[in-house]
Amino acid sequence: MKKSLIFYNKTGFMTLLQREIHRFMKVFVQTIFAPLLSNVLYLGIFGGMLQTREVGIDGVNYLHFLVPGLVTMGAILASFQNPAFSIIVQKFQSTIQDLNSYPISDTEKSLAFILGGTFRGLLVGTLTYVATAFFVGFTIQQPVFFFISLAITSFIFASIGLISGLLLDSFEKMNFVLALIITPLTYVGGVFFEITKLPGVLSNIRFINPIYPLVNITRYTYIGAHEGNLFLQAVTAGMFLIGFFLTAVYIFKKGLGIKID
Numbered sequence: 012m013k014k015s016l017i018f019y020n021k022t023g024f025m026t027l028l029q030r031e032i033h034r035f036m037k038v039f040v041q042t043i044f045a046p047l048l049s050n051v052l053y054l055g056i057f058g059g060m061l062q063t064r065e066v067g068i069d070g071v072n073y074l075h076f077l078v079p080g081l082v083t084m085g086a087i088l089a090s091f092q093n094p095a096f097s098i099i100v101q102k103f104q105s106t107i108q109d110l111n112s113y114p115i116s117d118t119e120k121s122l123a124f125i126l127g128g129t130f131r132g133l134l135v136g137t138l139t140y141v142a143t144a145f146f147v148g149f150t151i152q153q154p155v156f157f158f159i160s161l162a163i164t165s166f167i168f169a170s171i172g173l174i175s176g177l178l179l180d181s182f183e184k185m186n187f188v189l190a191l192i193i194t195p196l197t198y199v200g201g202v203f204f205e206i207t208k209l210p211g212v213l214s215n216i217r218f219i220n221p222i223y224p225l226v227n228i229t230r231y232t233y234i235g236a237h238e239g240n241l242f243l244q245a246v247t248a249g250m251f252l253i254g255f256f257l258t259a260v261y262i263f264k265k266g267l268g269i270k271i272d
Contacts, residue, residue, distance in 0.1 A: 031127025080202030090132025098176030128169025
């Protein structure tokens with residue numbers, strides 16, 4: 012009987028997914044509590060210093076503007092780190108080739124790593140929202156779409172994390188991508204301020220920054236207001252979702268970073 016492309020072995024897929032979730036939950040202080048605490052401190056510091064700052068969106072104060080940015084940032088960083096760290100650890104332990112012997116398809120393997128990262132990103136983002144809600148309230152304009160947006164963001168960056176883990180061979184290189192590429196793009200992606208208020212070329216970065224539309228969409232579902240063309244940003248997010256996932260699966264199937272030539 013012919014198996015489906017994705018679920019060749021559902022039991023094996025669920026086992027690998029549960030392993031990925033269990034792996035980061037065992038050290039939840041580092042993987043969940045630490046980023047949560049950082050985001051709450053961001054709210055306390057930036058919110059305390061700039062709570063009277065005017066936002067270019069009528070009827071929105073700075074704290075409410077800041078929360079969805081922090082939620083998105085927490086989800087991005089957590090979802091990226093999970094599959095990237097998992098793959099590089101296996102390379103460091105010389106167990107990465109064991110993946111070749113798992114009786115599940117390459118698509119299932121990729122999806123298990125990505126969904127593990129997605130779950131961690133969604134968890135960090137949700138807990139950040141809950142923690143900050145004690146300062147700004149629990150109101151969300153579109154709660155269903157808020158969590159869908161958060162899940163999509165986490166899925167995209169979990170896919171990027173898997174790609175990075177497969178292509179990179181050390182924690183130093185992973186941290187380079189995280190510290191010098193993703194984190195700066197997050198800071199100029201609309202987390203702490205409106206991108207349209209930046210001068211000159213800094214404002215135009217939003218057109219090539221994949222984080223900007225994700226932050227903006229999440230902010231819209233949270234406060235009901237946004238910058239720029241929301242439809243175009245939603246299309247862009249959809250393209251990122253499909254593109255990075257297919258790229259991750261392709262790299263996994265090619266065996267880059269796993270198989271010995």
